[in-house]
Each structure stands twice: as C-alpha cells, then as structure tokens.
Amino acid sequence: MNHNTPLPQAAAARPLRHLSEVQRRVLTTAQLRSHGVSPAEMNEQCRSGGPWQQLLPGVYLLHPGPPTSEERLHAVLLYAAREVTASGVPAQPEPGQSHRPVYREAMITGLAALTLHGFTSAPPLLSLDRIDVLVPRLRRLRSTGCAHVLRAAPLPAPEEATGVPVAPVPRALTDAVSQLTDAGAVRRLLSEAVRGGHCEPAAIVRELNNAKLLSRPHVVDAVDSLLAEGRAIAEDRLYTMVREFGLPDPVWNVDLRLPGGPHLGGLDAYWPEQAVAVELDTRAPRQDEDALWSEYARKREHLERLGITVVYITPKKLRDGMEQQAAVVRTALMASGDRDPAAYVVVLPR
Known part of the structure; x- marks a missing residue:
C-alpha cells in the first residue's frame, strides 16, 4: 500500500508495520477484516475510479493502476494458499528477522517459476497472462483471472526464489511443457535446465514420464536432445x-x-x-x-x-x-x- 491509499480509519487499531511492502499492497478479505475493514468499505474502495481494485476473488490490490510482477505473484499465492492463521495474517517473525509471507499448500510453478529460478529462456513475468500455481490435488479451487490452478499429489517440497515459494525445476518444467506446443521452446527450456546446472536429465525425464508427456512427439524429440547433451556434460565432468x-x-x-x-x-x-x-x-x-x-x-x-x-x-x-x-x-x-x-x-x- 502506498501513502496515497491508506486503509480506512477503522483499521488503525491493527498497525501494518509488521507486514512486508508487498503484503501491505496485496491483502485478502480475511486480512482486511482483521484490520477492521468491513465488506461495505471494501466495496466502496473498489468502486470505479476508486483507490483499490480486486485482483482475484478475495484478494485486493490497495492502489490503482496495473499490478507489478511481485504483486501478481503474491496475489495468486494468496488466492491459492490456505490461510496461515484464523485472521489470515502470518505470524510475526522473531526480533531481527525479516518478515516474509507464509503460503500453505501453494507454490508458483510453470513458466513463472522457471523465470524466478533464473531461466533466460523463460518469458518475463509481466508478459505472462496467467501464472501457474500448484496446489494439492483434492483442493476445490478453480482457475480465474491471472491464477491458473494446477494440482499434484503429493505436492513437492517448495523451494524459495526471490522470497516466493516455487516448485522445484523438474516439476516447474513439466508444468510448463504440458502447456507448450512449440518444439523449439520446449528444447530451449530443457537444455537450459541441464546446461545451467539446475538439475540432471534423469530428474526431468522422470517428471515428464509421470505426467505422461513422453507420448508427445515434440517432447520426445526434445528429451532425446536433452539426454545426448546431458551425457556430453557428464563425460566432460568425468574428464575434469x-x-x-x-x-x-x-x-x-x-x-x-x-x-x-x-x-x-x-x-x-x-x-x-x-x-x-x-x-x-x-x-x-x-x-x-x-x-x-x-x-x-x-x-x-x-x-x-x-x-x-x-x-x-x-x-x-x-x-x-x-x-x-x-x-x-x-x-x-x-x-x-x-x-x-x-x-x-x-x-x-x-
């Protein structure tokens, strides 16, 4: 939240100083209510031309204008994650520790996750119309707006990139490849995963096989190139x-x-x-x-x-x-x- 769009006065009893900057700009209905904002006030703030906007169901951006990449990521996670406390406000950190959002059972995956992992062949976050988010298979949650819900059972252990929980590279790759039909794009992503030292070919092929993607000709071709490249890299390491x-x-x-x-x-x-x-x-x-x-x-x-x-x-x-x-x-x-x-x-x- 910037200085031009403060919370209504009723929220003053619950200060926001323990929240990070992005948490102050992107809040859920539950978090706003815990700060004393009523549903009527939320609707009023989000009126046409108002200072707030609703990015996703139950998730609000507390400033006008387009959201930043960071705001979109956190909005998607807030939409998909289970609340971490009854009030929806993450627990306060220990003194001297930086506060970071805690998102239960949700992580960024697909192309957005690869971008956060540092892949140069993945597109910039702002160019993505949708952000893939991975949740447990039995969660009743639908894709909407910029949030594209994918499911896994069990969920992989998330990694952290730029303060955001992201799927491990093999899983993120698989979720990205499942939606790509461009053989060149698939080959570039798989190749960068190995050349960049993010993971080994076997881990990638295992995930692709589990997702039943190895029946797609353009994926098979990319995997064959990946395995050949992976072996060449391994041989070079053996010489070293x-x-x-x-x-x-x-x-x-x-x-x-x-x-x-x-x-x-x-x-x-x-x-x-x-x-x-x-x-x-x-x-x-x-x-x-x-x-x-x-x-x-x-x-x-x-x-x-x-x-x-x-x-x-x-x-x-x-x-x-x-x-x-x-x-x-x-x-x-x-x-x-x-x-x-x-x-x-x-x-x-x-």
Missing part, C-alpha cells in the same frame, strides 16, 4: 575429475571383449593395469527402466566375475560430489593389488 584430482589417465570410451569371444560391453573409462572401470549411469527413467537396469546389472556381474571392478557414477554425483567420487575411484585403483589378477580382455576403441 580425473585431471583435477590427480587420478592416473585411463583409456577413454572403450569396448571390452574376451579374446575370440563375446562382446562384454562399453565403458566410459578403463584402467587396464588395475582392471578398474567407470561407467556413467545416464539411464533415463522411462517405461523400460527395469529392463535397462537389468542389462546394467548383468554386464557388471559378468565383468566382476572376470575380476574387473566396475564403478558406476551418476551425473548428479559427479556434479554435486566430484571429490567424493574421485576418492571412490582412487580406492578401487589402490585395492587392485589385493585382488587376484583379472582375466585377459581385449580393449577396443568405442
């Missing part, structure tokens, strides 16, 4: 791990075969003298995940019967714990001297 943590140089991207025998499988890195192998686990969680994991397990068991130690590393572990993964590989290399010699295998470029 070996170099920066002083591991001996392996042979890269090889196939193993028994002499005159069958193909044993491809590996991302192999140390022949120590019979230690590293394979990046870049499986995408699709319908055939169990079958693919069985193939991984069969290959690993076969190689280990031949005396070859196989270390599986996920892209997420490489991103978040490269030093720890380097220690795992180093331990396997050092332990090779305590094992029986491995069977002789033929190493071929892949």
